[in-house]
Amino acid sequence: MTQAELAAVQTHLRKLFANQRIALVAPSRRNASVEMRIGEEFVGTVHRDEEDGDVSYSISIVVLAEDLAQLN
Incomplete structure (x- = not known):
């Protein structure tokens, strides 16, 4: 991906999920x-x-089982 594509996708994800830390x-x-x-x-x-x-x-999100254990 080009830098312009990275910036555009990042901006979209930040707006979509209302999270500027993405x-x-x-x-x-x-x-x-x-x-x-x-x-x-x-x-x-x-x-x-x-x-x-x-x-x-496309985005592949990783959820580790050890992270789930921390929620309990």
């Missing part, structure tokens, strides 16, 4: 996954998909 972090190597973070916490990855000229972005 940050998309560009990978250090080409074609690696973009990290989605909330504050210092890694929450998932963002992937760009282009098919037949249409571009979309």
Whole structure:
């Protein structure tokens, strides 16, 4: 993803979830996954998909079982 795409997707996610702490972090190597973070916490990855000229972005969110145990 380009820097412009990262900025646009990040802005959209911040508005959608009403959370200014959401940050998309560009990978250090080409074609690696973009990290989605909330504050210092890694929450998932963002992937760009282009098919037949249409571009979309998908988010995979990670929930660790150990994090669920902290809620009880």
